[in-house]
Amino acid sequence: MPPNVTSELILDDSKGPKTFRRADIVKSLDHGQNQTDYSVDEPWYVVIDNKVYDVRDFARDHPGGAVILTHVGKDGTDAFSNFHPESAYEILANFYVGDIAAHDMITTKKGFTTELRDIKQQFKELGYFKSSKAYYTFKVLTNLSILAITLSILFRYGGTLSGVLLSSFFMGAFWQQCGWLSHDFLHHQVFEQRIWNNVMGHFLGAICLGFSPSWWKDKHNTHHASPNVHGQDPDISTHPILTWSEYALSDLFASDDAATPTIYSPEVSRFLVKYQPLLYFPILHFARISWCIQSLLFVLPGWKKIKENDPRMPVTPVEFIGLVVHHVWYFVTLYLFVPKTWLALTFYFTSQAMGGLLIALVFALNHNGMKILTMEESHKMDFFAQQVVTGRDVIASNPSFQWCIDWFCGGLNYQIEHHLFPTMPRHHFHKVQPSIQLLCEKYNIPYHRTTFIKGTQEVLYRLGQVSDASWKLA
Structure with missing residues (x-):
């Protein structure tokens, strides 16, 4: 339903819950997109299982960070069930304000979404959401062996160039595998x-x-909720370092004195x-x-004050200490x-560069070069279908x-399955x-599978398309 649709809120004659039209929910969409604008005293409605919740007062305290804003004004049923344990429904009940009117309720017909929900239940019964502790013990120990x-x-060879370069490669591989393992643990x-x-x-x-971890969760949770959605997914908000869609070019090439939304000069x-x-x-x-x-900026107390109106993951002193410990052991080494x-x-520079390259090569393959959606397109698309096509x-x-790809990519080479079932080991x-x-x-x-080399070529091809568009705009 388009955002400009208006209707009146329907109140029950009784003292029971209010009844809402879909249009009432959509009207809160713009308020949610403003994210940090708490000065506007308007509700932020989210619909889950045809029940309406006002999350405005909860947004800044949401344990998952800013991801809650991606479904303001929308139906968040599948997103909520995908990312939360059963206990979260008890917390959600505190923000219940009413129900969708009977003639406006979403009744999912037999199709992709209902079959996927059914197959997810089958996978649970088969034990596919249970991890092998032996497997992860092996993965952690073998990764520590790389260190x-x-x-x-x-x-033995720290005084030689060959020894330093070889150890830099292993350090980069250690960091890469730490990234994949921490990803698994932080997805629970x-x-x-x-x-x-x-x-x-x-x-x-x-x-x-x-x-x-809090910086990563704050960013990664939003990515999962709105993959490849322009203006929402932080993983494609890398303009102008890397620009993945023509949408980001309009301001940059509008005129010679156009203000760029980055810290870099227009040139x-x-x-x-x-x-x-x-x-x-x-x-x-x-x-890297x-x-x-x-990461350091995210956990610094002063930075948190600057961002005090921004819904974000809570940061504890333990996390700051962990980052300090990391840099201490690295520089002491x-x-x-x-x-x-x-x-x-x-x-220092070689290990940092190797770690960045090994992580980012896989990271870019997950979604970059795939279909990018506008917010309007994402609002009309089924949640699970969006996870697949992007x-x-x-x-x-x-x-x-295949085992080499599985190891190198840390299981993220099954990106579609991971997005459909983020808590599956x-x-x-x-x-x-x-x-x-x-x-x-x-x-x-559309379900896309390809090889590592061809996927990288697709990424470069997409960058080239945007680059060509920038030349024409210039």
Whole structure:
């Protein structure tokens, strides 16, 4: 229903709950999109199972951060059930304000959504949402062994360039695998008790990797709720460093003195966009440094005050301490094992660049180069269908080496399955993938699988399309 539709709120004659038209819900959409504008005393309605909830007063305290804003003015039934445990429904009840009118209720007919809900229940009964603790113990220990190899090489050969470069590669691989493991734990895929998932997520994410779990959750949760939605998904809001759609170009090339919405001058921004296919791989090398800086800013108390009106993940002192511990052990390692200053600087920049490249290569394959939706398009699209059409699965060109892709990508090569079932442990994805692909084909929903190399080519092709558009606008 278009946002400009208006209608009057229908009140029950009794003292019971209010009854709402769909149009009343849509009117709150604009207020939710403003995100930090609490000065406007208007409700922020979300519909779940045809019940209406006003989340305005809860938004700043939402444990999941700003993701709650992505479904203001919309039906959030499947999004809510996908991201929350059963206990969350008790909290949700505190913000209940009424029901959708009977003639306006959403009654899902037999189709993709209902079949997917049914198949999800079948997967639960088959135990596919239960993790193998032995599997994750093995994954954590083998990853720590990569760190041990790194330190051993530095201990013996830290005074040589070859030793420093080799250990930098292993350090980058260690950080990459820490990213995938912390991702699993922070999605609560491993333990039934969320506190233990958070403990492991903080250990692997903050102490080992140097990324703030709260910063990551705040960004990643919103990405899951609105993948590839222009103006909502933070993972494609990288303009002008990398620009993924023509939507972001209008302000930049409107006129010679057009104000750019970035910290860069218009000239620098335009240069980056024009040549982004050539700059893609060099830029990825700086991704880890950028993410570390963003993590530190997110947990700093002063930064929190600047963002005091922004719904965001809560940050505890433990997280700040974890990031400090990460940088302490990293720089102490340099001090103890790399005696020469120029070699220490080489290790620092090479390990950071390798870590950024290994993480970002996989990260970009997940969704970049796939369909980008406007907010209007996403409002009209089924939640589960949106997860499918914006994602890309990655397979090995030779099935014998699928295990290499699974290891290198950390299970994120099953990106479509992960977005449909974010709490499913990665070691079950290969079991459910054929069923999901068949279901999508049944309902003519585009389901994309490709190899690592071809997927990277698709990413570069999309960057080239936007670059060509920027040349024409210039």
